Amino acid sequence: MAPYESDDARGTAPDEEPRSGRRKAARYAVPVAVVGVAAATIGLVPALADSGDPDLPKISAQQLIEKIAKSDTQQLSGTVKVDTDLGLPDLGGLQEGLLSGAAGDGDHSSAAPKGKLLELLSGTHTLRVAADGPDRQKLSLLERGAEYSLIHNGKDVWGYDSKSNEVYHGTADDAGEDRHAEREALPKDFADDLLKSVDDTTAVTVDGTAHVAGRDAYKLQIKPKQPDTTVGAINIAVDAKTGVPLKYTLTPKSGGAAVFDVGFTQVSFAKPAASTFDFAPPKGAKVTEETEGRKDRGGDMGEHESGSPQHTPRPGDGPGGMFTDGAKGVHVLGKGWDSIAVFDTGAKGGMPSGDQGGDIGGFLGSLGDPVSGDFGKGTVFSTRLVNALITDDGKVYAGAVTKQALVKAADEGK
Template sequence: MAPYESDDTTGAEEVEDLRSGRRKAARYVVPVAVVGVAAATIGLVPALADSGDPDLPKITAQQLIEKIAKSDVQQLSGTVKVSTDLGLPDLGGLENSLVSGATPSGDGSSADPTTKLTELATGTHTLRVAADGPDRQKLSLIESAAEYSLIHNGKDVWGYDSKSNQVYHETTDEAGKQPKHEAPGTPGDFADEALKSVDDTTSVTVDGTVQVAGRDAYKLLIKPKQSGTTVGAISIAVDAKTGMPLKFTLTPSSGGAAVLDAGFTQVSFAKPAASTFDFTPPKGAKVTEDDRADHADKTAPAPSAKPGDDFAKGFEKGFGNGSEGPEGSGVIGEGWNAIATFDTGTKGGVPSGAAGGDMGGFLGSLGDQVSGKFGKGTVFSTRLINALITDDGKVYVGAVTKDALVQAANTGK
């Protein structure tokens, strides 16, 4: 470790003040719809290429957060490696449809980012990213003998799946306006999401230095103070020169490997060639025009009253395939123990037996049966996110333990 380490912490009010003045630079994202649960969690993640502990000037946590907030990098290109280990069972691709709300046999294009990027919810993937200001971004998901690309160039957003030779096209109202779909493209996006969850229930410190993708960086360490959360720690490697996050790591409170790991393995801050963002549908490609323009504003999440609520509200929003939570939804608890809850209005919990058919029985077998003052229900668990569906149709979901969900259901508060 570098010959310094700062235990200076930054408070909730300071973080909130910084958040209100967060940079207006490009967010290095490709506009797309991201999977529900993955959208909330993939926004919390390290690069797999770091070496050495550079000797850098001492800095406090407050100063490092200010450095992130003031970062104004608008041009870059590089390679990002993303590894996700939520502990999901192998469902042969079915988990992507369940999370995104899409049906495997639907009429939508395979190039539609709403479902395509659900692949990032499991396994290890390599992404190539490029950005040139707020009007031009590109993200390419490198696959075996194929590639999926998302290009935002002015008013146009293109998605292209080379395997199926299908194209998705979306048009924004005006250049400079972000399209209605967004997906995290770099650790900077992930860092923004993590910092939203910082409040009085959080410890924030500087944890030495590291080198990522050949660049010197400071390490910002975020740890919940509360018990009962499945989040162990979040580490953000911040470029010492530009203040841009280069790497983001989320480890669970249960220990073991990182739940989500994403960051640069190579990065350049030179202006990408203009041709990087050019796209013309290949000959013979099937082009699908987006028909969801009327929902642009309706899909945007409402601002949170408290920083800690953002974390749980991400789950609540994601549970409905990127739409607003169902009527009667809300958040109970605070900070890292916040739990999103809503009433499905359907009695009987998870369908099983003859009533639910084979699929109902299969889903029920993936969960743990629990009971309490609330009655009975089923808990579905991952290494980070747990959800309780009660037999009377209520749902509780959050980055908390199974016991915390049961307690929330018992109190109803």
């Protein structure tokens, strides 16, 4: 593996300039910027905050949001701590299997990205990240005695699991200028949408300052005004110099520990060494190719041993995106924080009982709460943030809202 950082990017550099089934096709989104992954999926922990708050010039919430939107940082590297507490029960080895099955590609390769990154949905993890523009990113998940790395370098996407010595290879999207323009517009769209929501569904304020990973930062606080959401507040520490989010904490309305607490413990805005993003499969590693057939039609991925004569890369049309608004069969009720996604699974009869589904059916049923209403009967599965109602006629209502809100939506939908 190549060294992770350039020699001049190993410490904090405060004054540098910013420059359903397991056989379904693997679909994952390589981050346009590693910070974007942290902020959008998991956000950033109380990252070794220094004592005492920095004395920074006064700034309004609108000015701070605009500062984030105008940030043009293209290069960075550092260490991120991720702490996730959704309140899920400890399922032991079963949890790993369920996450792998949900990813749809874990049964083919332990290096497949989606299954591996789903591990971030539980517990405490340490990541090392690096980015050099939209075409080069690296994210490494440090485990006890092992490391998993996801590398995007140009058109190639590599996943490597050192524990199993397995490699996963895919091809990144190449959407040309339209995709580039879309990437450039995202921060501005975020800022515009957030500012529009301030007087309606959301209160946004600047909640003081902080030190994060040795950097001076402003604290932006976002609090929902709507009554049915389970979200208490989102706090984002924003680098005072670059406008880059350094820390993201989401706390539930019910109180207690943060649901998502993710943040840089060390960061540099120097350009990472080009070798950071180099990767070649180690000798003897099993390499799994994401083929066009697997991605588009659910076919198998090709496998070979690194260095063997059978090694013939078969690039497809690249990784797909995450679920988006307007996904097939999904519609949304309500707006803002109280939004509820609804879709029909087509499976009648609700959750299997112990008699119907054996030990697994009884176990899953025990995790939910039975509910009833005008819609009929169903089961609500709850975490500290997201709740989901599965009705006996096969419909699913899910959102960061209360159980009562889901039942009301199901009744109105009937």
